[in-house]
Amino acid sequence: MRSRILPEDSEANVKSAPKEYRDFSWDSIERQFTWHETGAINIAHESLDRWAADENKREQTALVFEKAGKVTEFTYIQLREITSQWANLLIEEGFTEGDRVFIFLPACPEIYFAMLACARLGIIFSPMRSDLGFGEQEFRLQNAKPRGIVTRPDMLDMLPRHAMGSVERVFLVEGPKSDCYPNEVIIPELLDEFPKRNAVRWVRATAPLFLIYVSGATGPPKGIVHAHMSMLGHLMTGKHVLGLDERSVVWTDGDPGSVTSTVYALFAPLLCGSTTVIQGDRFAASTWYRTLEKRRVSVLYTTPRTIERLMEAGNDLARRYNFPHLTRIATAGETLTPEQFFWTKKVLRLAPQDTWWMTEAGMICIANVPSMTTKPGSMGKTVPGIEATVLDENGEPSPVLTMGELALKAGWPSMMTGIWQDAPRYQEYFRFREWFLTGDMVTRDEDGYFFHQGRNDDLIKFGDTLVGPYEIEHILAMHPAVTEAVVIAVKPVAGRHTLKAFATLNDNFTASARLNHEIRMFVRAHFSPEIPLASLIFLDEFPKTSSGKLLRRVLRARELGLPSGDPLKLKE
Numbered sequence: 001m002r003s004r005i006l007p008e009d010s011e012a013n014v015k016s017a018p019k020e021y022r023d024f025s026w027d028s029i030e031r032q033f034t035w036h037e038t039g040a041i042n043i044a045h046e047s048l049d050r051w052a053a054d055e056n057k058r059e060q061t062a063l064v065f066e067k068a069g070k071v072t073e074f075t076y077i078q079l080r081e082i083t084s085q086w087a088n089l090l091i092e093e094g095f096t097e098g099d100r101v102f103i104f105l106p107a108c109p110e111i112y113f114a115m116l117a118c119a120r121l122g123i124i125f126s127p128m129r130s131d132l133g134f135g136e137q138e139f140r141l142q143n144a145k146p147r148g149i150v151t152r153p154d155m156l157d158m159l160p161r162h163a164m165g166s167v168e169r170v171f172l173v174e175g176p177k178s179d180c181y182p183n184e185v186i187i188p189e190l191l192d193e194f195p196k197r198n199a200v201r202w203v204r205a206t207a208p209l210f211l212i213y214v215s216g217a218t219g220p221p222k223g224i225v226h227a228h229m230s231m232l233g234h235l236m237t238g239k240h241v242l243g244l245d246e247r248s249v250v251w252t253d254g255d256p257g258s259v260t261s262t263v264y265a266l267f268a269p270l271l272c273g274s275t276t277v278i279q280g281d282r283f284a285a286s287t288w289y290r291t292l293e294k295r296r297v298s299v300l301y302t303t304p305r306t307i308e309r310l311m312e313a314g315n316d317l318a319r320r321y322n323f324p325h326l327t328r329i330a331t332a333g334e335t336l337t338p339e340q341f342f343w344t345k346k347v348l349r350l351a352p353q354d355t356w357w358m359t360e361a362g363m364i365c366i367a368n369v370p371s372m373t374t375k376p377g378s379m380g381k382t383v384p385g386i387e388a389t390v391l392d393e394n395g396e397p398s399p400v401l402t403m404g405e406l407a408l409k410a411g412w413p414s415m416m417t418g419i420w421q422d423a424p425r426y427q428e429y430f431r432f433r434e435w436f437l438t439g440d441m442v443t444r445d446e447d448g449y450f451f452h453q454g455r456n457d458d459l460i461k462f463g464d465t466l467v468g469p470y471e472i473e474h475i476l477a478m479h480p481a482v483t484e485a486v487v488i489a490v491k492p493v494a495g496r497h498t499l500k501a502f503a504t505l506n507d508n509f510t511a512s513a514r515l516n517h518e519i520r521m522f523v524r525a526h527f528s529p530e531i532p533l534a535s536l537i538f539l540d541e542f543p544k545t546s547s548g549k550l551l552r553r554v555l556r557a558r559e560l561g562l563p564s565g566d567p568l569k570l571k572e
Helices: 011-016 026-030 043-052 076-092 109-121 134-144 187-193 228-240 259-271 285-294 304-313 338-347 423-430 469-478 513-526 552-560
Strands: 061-067 070-075 100-104 124-128 148-151 169-172 184-186 208-214 222-227 249-252 275-279 299-302 328-331 353-356 388-391 404-409 435-444 450-455 460-462 465-467 482-490 498-505 533-538
Touching: 026 228, 043 076, 043 109, 043 228, 043 259, 061 076, 061 109, 070 076, 076 109, 076 187, 100 109, 100 134, 109 124, 109 148, 109 208, 109 259, 124 134, 134 208, 134 222, 134 469, 184 187, 208 259, 222 228, 228 259, 249 259, 259 275, 275 285, 285 304, 304 338, 388 435, 423 435, 469 482, 469 498, 469 513, 482 552, 498 513, 513 533
Parallel strands: 061 275, 100 124, 100 148, 124 208, 148 169, 169 184, 249 275, 249 299, 299 328, 328 353, 498 533
Antiparallel strands: 061 070, 208 222, 388 404, 404 435, 435 450, 460 465, 482 498
């Protein structure tokens, strides 16, 4: 059955749409997988084993890792052998389908070995960003209760021991043992003992594949669950949006603990038979350009934040390098500004394609692609297989050029299948019948292009992830001077969203510029040095209802200079 992927109110769009839109169906994507014929499903087989079994493909480079000038390459057959050994080790240690394994590592090949090994066995893996704060780690560990953790000795010391009661095995990617836990296993010392072949475990299409946590606006992080059937969206967007094929060399430069890297640095490239590049060094414009040049990258998937850093490094640096193989640049995360668009087009000699998606969506849903006319500042149009609309507060379609909430027609194969241990929060996404509510406020023009206008809550994009008030408020409350804290999102005149904090102080502390600076540094130390916390305001008290409920919207209204009313007469 052909999918309806363009707005109902624009028949002209259907007639003028590229052929891949007019003729698209998810059935046609299914036919590109071996399980369409065999009925045997596992994403590790489709992204790795099928290529390793192909004599013409098995020796092609699948993964390239570079750090400090050292380059390591793995062919498809080598990657299958290594991940098979990892899988056999997991079996030996008693792990089975449905178990959870956390991956807590900086950029390194072992992240992807662990992901593929878990996928082979139906084990649910969960990558954690290496810069996660103590409280964030604690919640994830207590919520998902992993049986295993893959990490390094120095990073193991960073984890909250009191929250690791469920952990039966700690897998270290290097030695020596930390001696913190009696159940530590040093993987390199054991790997050669295990066979280089492992038969994947066939799973249901809806079997959980990975678990990634995203910020909540007023509650704890949400564990977003994605299934093996997400591979349909990974393959489709890899081909139709990023233009990947068996000759592509793709570099997705997001944090390895993010959903962007899970999907577009691992699964999408391998499903398309491409070569994926992983850079282990910290960002520096010269390193970034050198990687593009030396690794002969043909497709770059990056963020507007990275583009901004390259702009700050100046035009002359970029001109010292040559990128003859680079054919496509795409971005995700924050909206690509017109300034960033035109700078990239001029200096890197390619017009970047902005894309929009979110962890819950599991794949790129809205994008600018080469077959379209690009409108700088726009997210683009829906990709094949996705239907989107703009809804008002009552769930009714908003007129063209009228701001409302972006909603997607539920049921695409890469959509999240649940929130870990929290069904009620999952249902909140579907308040209006069959529509999946994204929380992003947008407008849509008469040509079907979407333009991002911010969030309907206090979540903001920070690089390739969402940052919410809850985690920041939790850290603020840890400071001995703070009694209560509230964080909201604000949009400065310059354009980019930032966070603004409000705090009340304990009686034995006095508000001062020095204390203000100390508390903000405390947040940066416990969350991230680059957290977009613009300011901290001390208040004598927070606006609350007569029953004591905090009124965040009063603080938002005051920030915008709007009437806020008498708090005691307002309801939360």
